[in-house]
Amino acid sequence: MLTSEYGMNTKSMLLTKNQNLNAGGIYENAIAQELYSKGFRLYYYNSNRLGELDFVIEYNNRALPIEVKSGKDYTIHSAMNNCLENPEYQMQEGFVFANCNVSQKGKVTYLPIYMVMFLQQDSELIVLDKIEF
Numbered sequence: 001m002l003t004s005e006y007g008m009n010t011k012s013m014l015l016t017k018n019q020n021l022n023a024g025g026i027y028e029n030a031i032a033q034e035l036y037s038k039g040f041r042l043y044y045y046n047s048n049r050l051g052e053l054d055f056v057i058e059y060n061n062r063a064l065p066i067e068v069k070s071g072k073d074y075t076i077h078s079a080m081n082n083c084l085e086n087p088e089y090q091m092q093e094g095f096v097f098a099n100c101n102v103s104q105k106g107k108v109t110y111l112p113i114y115m116v117m118f119l120q121q122d123s124e125l126i127v128l129d130k131i132e133f
Contacts, residue, residue: 024070027113028054031068031097034116050086051079059119065094068113074098080108 035042035057045053045065055066065084067077080094084107093107103110 024068027070027097028068030113031055031066031116035066035119038119039121040119045079045083047079050082053079053083063089063091065091067094067096069096069098074100074110075105077108084108 032042032055035055040057040059043056045056053065054068057064057066065080067080069077074096077094077096080096083089084091084094091107093109096108096110097113097116098110100110100112102112102115
C-alpha cells in the first residue's frame with residue numbers, strides 16, 4: 001500500500017530489488033505510519049537557517065527530532081545536529097532510523113528501522129545499557 005502511488009519504474013525497481021532504488025520515501029512512509037498508529041502527532045520542521053527534519057514528535061513530554069535514512073551515510077544529519085545544539089529548542093536527544101545497528105553518539109541514538117515499533121507514548125526507549133569498564 002505504501003508504494004501504490006509510485007510510478008511503474010519505481011515499482012519495478014522494488015520488485016527486482018534494484019540496488020539503485022532510493023528507498024528514503026518508502027522508509028519515511030513506513031515510519032510515519034507506525035508513529036501515527038502509536039498515537040504520536042507528526043510534525044515536519046524546515047528552517048532556512050537550521051535545515052529540515054523528517055519528523056518532530058512529543059516524546060516523554062519533550063520535542064524529539066527524528067531522521068529517517070536509507071543510505072550508508074546515515075550518520076550525516078546536519079539539520080538534527082543544528083537543532084540539538086540550539087539552546088532555544090531544548091532538545092535533549094534525537095533518533096535516526098536507518099539500516100544500521102543500535103548505537104549512540106552524543107545526543108543521537110541510531111536505531112534499525114524496525115525498532116520504531118518499540119516507541120510508546122510516555123515511556124523511555126531503553127536501547128543501550130551503560131557498560132562500566
